[in-house]
Amino acid sequence: MRHLTPIIPLTLLAAACGGPAETTPAATSDFEVALTPIVEEAEWPWGMTFLPNGDLLFTEKEGGLKFVAGGEGAPSAVSGLPEAYVEGQAGYLGITLDPDFESNRLVYIAYSKGDDAANATAVIKGRLSDDASALENVEEIFWADARDTAYHYGARLQFANDGTLFVSLGEGFKYMKDSQDPTNTHGKIVRINADGSIPADNPFADGENGKPSVYSYGHRNVQGLYYDPETDTLYETEHGPKGGDELNLVTPGTNYGWPKITYGVNYDGTIITNETEAEGMAQPMTYWVPSIAPSGLVMLTSDVYPGWKGDLFTGGMNGPAGLELTRIDMENGEVVGRESLFDGEYAIRDVVQGPDGHLYVATKDFDGIFRVDPVEAE
Known part of the structure; x- marks a missing residue:
């Protein structure tokens, strides 16, 4: 078993939603964590979800x-x-279960x-056969606007309490300016019904000022998406x-600023914009400089890890501060700290909570899928 002691990061910058950036203190935990492999035969795992009985799909x-x-063993x-x-970043990506999976599979x-x-990113639905060997009656319910690049697909899926489905969509990298245009799906989060139809209360449902499926815009490449049913x-x-x-x-209807405002620069170091905030554009709850390339997002709702209930967790895949699992310490709906776990060990593509209350992480490459186990500090 691999024992990994959480590493305390240096000063962290954060911004309250709708306000200017503020310094957020480092969060710390008084216990260690271990990664226990549960699926070792996985090549570029991207998204995962547990069935109610503990079986795993990825x-x-x-x-x-x-x-x-x-939920453990050979797939x-x-x-x-x-x-x-x-091609590039394209392939089979996000996954989620229907809220009524136990009855409709x-x-x-x-x-x-x-x-x-x-x-572009497309979304399909199908019935998992009783023996879990096939998807049956597969149908396409959504296809985003096409582009000619193989990058930035978004592709995370989350159901809301009302049965609508959120789908994150990247801006295709070279079409970043389209993120500011709500009449297309580049750099957007869209909201659809389970059959692909458009909810009547979407912010641009009338089609006059934006595409009816668009829920929010001004995004770059959303690879972590989590809906909290309690709030x-x-x-x-x-x-x-x-x-x-x-x-x-x-x-709904909010502009998140890309590429008009950003705390980052181009990969070659050149300036995208000098603006980090602007009227009518939302500020992030927290942000990372240097990058971690966050992917996957979940809120812990169990008591498995002392003091972590209600916190958010996202994977890190790249960048000077990547290759980690980040705990985002939440209090009363606000970010109060961050803690780096497994820093420098694995590039983490996805993180979910299993039916047993444990966190599970999927690595970006060939390492597999792991359970995160709390252990007493030595």
Whole structure:
């Protein structure tokens, strides 16, 4: 078993939603954590979800959908998925279960559809067969606006209490200016019904000032999405460029600023904009400089880890401060601290909470899927 002591980060910058950036203190824990492998045969795992009985489903970027009976051991392939566009960052991506999965066994998957000239994130749904070997009656319920790049797909999925489905969509990298235009889906979070139709209370449902499916805009590449059913609150983590990764509280019709405002710069160090805030554009709850490339997002609702209940957790995949799991210390809906876990160990693509209350992480490459176990400090 690998024992990893949480590493206290240096001074952390954060910004309260709607206000200027403030310094956020480092959070600390008085116990250690261990990573216990549960699935070692996983190649580029991207999204994962536990069934109510403890079985596990996960997507592989190139390998499609996999099933693990009992949530631990060797995975088996699940057939029935359409062919994905697999290039660059494209492939089989986000996954979630229908809120009524126990009665209808419906699974929703985001994947990249199209070709080099025109591709985008699409969402399908299908029934998981009784023996979990296939998705049946698969149908496409959403396809975003096409672009000609193989980068920035977003592709996280979250259901709300009212049965609507949030889908995060990247801006295709070179189409960053489109993030400010609510009449397209580049750099957006969209909200649809479970059948793909558009909710009548979406902020642009009338189509006059924006695309009816658009819920929020001004995003770069949202790869972490979590809906808290207790407070009816949607949170997201998104990649900045070089620096400027963000955690945001998402509200309908809100502009999150990219690329008009950012705490990051271009990868070559050149300036995107000198502005970090502007009227009518939301500020992040916290942001990362240098980047961690946040991916996956979950709120802990169990008592497995002392003092962590109610905190948010996101993976880190890249950058000078990446290769980690970050605990975002939450109090009364605000960020009060951050703590780096497993710093420098693994690039983490996704993090979820299992039915047993433990956190589980999927690595970005070939390391597999792990359970996060609390252990007494030595």
